[in-house]
Amino acid sequence: MTTQRPRVTRNTPKFKDLLRDTRFWRVAGQVIAVLLFLLLVILVVDNVIYNLRALGIQLGFGFLGSQASFDIGETLISYNPADSYGRAILVGLVNSLRVIVVGLVLATILGLVAGIARLSNNWLVRQLALVYVETIRNIPLLLQLFFWYFAFFLQLPNVANQITLPGPTYLSSRGLYLPWIQGGTGAGVWLLLLALGIAGAIAVWRWRTQVMQERGVRGNQMLWALAPIVVAIALAYIINGAIPFSITLPQIVDTEQIEGGLRLSPEFGTLLLGLVVYTGSFIAEIVRAGIQAVPQGQWEAARALGLKSGRIMQSVVLPQALRVIIPPLTSQYLNLAKNSSLAIAIGFPDVYFVASTTFNQTGRAVEVMFLIMITYLTISLIISLAMNLFNRTVQFKER
């Protein structure tokens, strides 16, 4: 019987062994990567500060308080050239948010319609959707914006020969004028109560759906959900004693001017149309892919239950397709938000445009660029967060 000699080296690990240990390298690799990254950041920051100092330029955000003294063509919140640069950038931000929010809604609707149309049984509808998606998707957005602006909006007749649509709605190269609702005093209270009413309606709808599912009785969700809204409106009327909303109609003042109503400038129109049409084509593909990802068996099962195809799409296929649709849809939403900065090409005063004017006039390149980056990062993260929350609600619940 031979006795095994105990290994001495095992208890006193050497540095050489450490180098051979993959566990060590896994950790060391990460540490080195982090260090290199930090070094990179330090180099860049140091370089910027050093060069600025060499040029005699101070960093700081104090310039945001000084008078802007330039005008902005389109403002939703009050602004005049005596206001500060900070206010001007805020005006730009509001303009950006307006185009992004309206754009997201319209692009989703367009994308959904075009995506479903791509799978239509009707040959013409299918081919039209195909042509739309393939053409728009493959042309740079900047070119499309120039096209819409110079070849479409600016080619509309001038104010003297404008097109009058019922409403009255006027369409000319100066923009589109629509009748619009105008809020007077107390409109805030109304809107607040209405929002509460809608929130209540959603809660009631859910509750009735649950009741319907659990007890098998008729839900009558529509009727029930109407109740909170009616209550809210009644309350608002009692508090205010009047309806603070009126309709303003666009009126022709002289040959060149129109006052009142809602005005959509050619710049806003171009940007909105460009973003919606462009992003819509991508969303259409995402919707199509999502629908096709739902197994054919689901269609067949639903048909076997006697459901009509519209109903199948609405109640069976789309809810399942959403699981696949939402993650890439989020990316498209982010793209739309970021692409809105192309407004600069066609003269719409969005946040990037106003900020870059500020940068031009103050020479504060670093601060302004930083501000713009933070702004877009925040907008994107908010969209991303909202979509991720939504995504969670449509995923399979595994219990």
Add this chain to the structure above:
Amino acid sequence: MLKWSSLLLSAALLAAPLSGCSRFLYPQLSAQEGGAASGAVLNRVKTRGRLSCGVSGNLPGFSYVTQQGEYNGLDVDICRAIAAAMFDDPQAVDFRNLNAKERFTALQAGEIDVLSRNTTWTISRDTSTGLEFAPTVFYDGQGMMVKQDSGIKDLKGLQGRSVCVQTGTSTEQNLSDQMRKLGVKYTPIVFEDDKATFAAYQQGRCEGVTSDRSQLVAQRSALPNPDEHVLLEIVMSKEPLAPAVRNNDPQWYDTVKWVIFGLIEAEELGITSQNIDSFANSEDPVVRRLLGTEGDLGQGLGLTNDFIARAIREVGNYGEIYNRNLGPDTQLNLPRGQNELWTDGGLHYAPPFR
């Protein structure tokens, strides 16, 4: 292992170009790049043997490319004069087209040596953007162009109308100031690109378009029916257009400054590219000092003594440059007005060469 080593490699590759411009690794180089050292740019341009000059590139009369591919214009000739003074070769210039927004950054970053791009000399640019302005080469004022048949006669006529403006210029602020003073409400339609600005005006998006008067005249000549457009009889601002260099390099600044003064002084003395040789034996000490046949004024700048003579011989004096690019024989036909010499009632005045 392979993954990590490739990651390290890529990180190192990424860091290499960045560290190249950091003061940690190359302190002496970055001090030079930073422009803090006096004479850094002059030496760099001399070593390179070529001048790098930032221009607009699409403004007739000031800087534009001809059908033969040649750069032409007043701003261009200023750069050629500097190159001729330095290298005795007006072609030793690399032109870079810059838009209004890029121009200062390009100069600050040292991508160009001199900015000769119809840039208005203002106090804020002089003090807070790290620039130093050479003498004014063109005295301009902001104007307003409208269509003849619009019936607009003055700024008040623009009440409730739209005005196309190009951003990145003092134009935007001047317009806002004037309109505020007159209490006129108008809508600015602002573009980043001057081509888009004038295209939108031409398409009827705005009733008026505003810019420096010289630029309006230049752009009008490029419109399909130049006669249909008129400049209003107003001057909204002072726009002294001057070349600029970076701060903190007095020697290079002096070079640019005195080449331009030399062009003006030569016109005052009647020295042109045609007759310069007849002045070679001039007895006039003022002429002799300017042309470098007496004294050592050029050496003080780090150039040759005959640096002005070189510039005149190759490019001509200020009057020749003006007439060649903007004068009566050109399409623009801008009257000289304020751009006459001081001796003729204008504003151009060179300090003494002594």
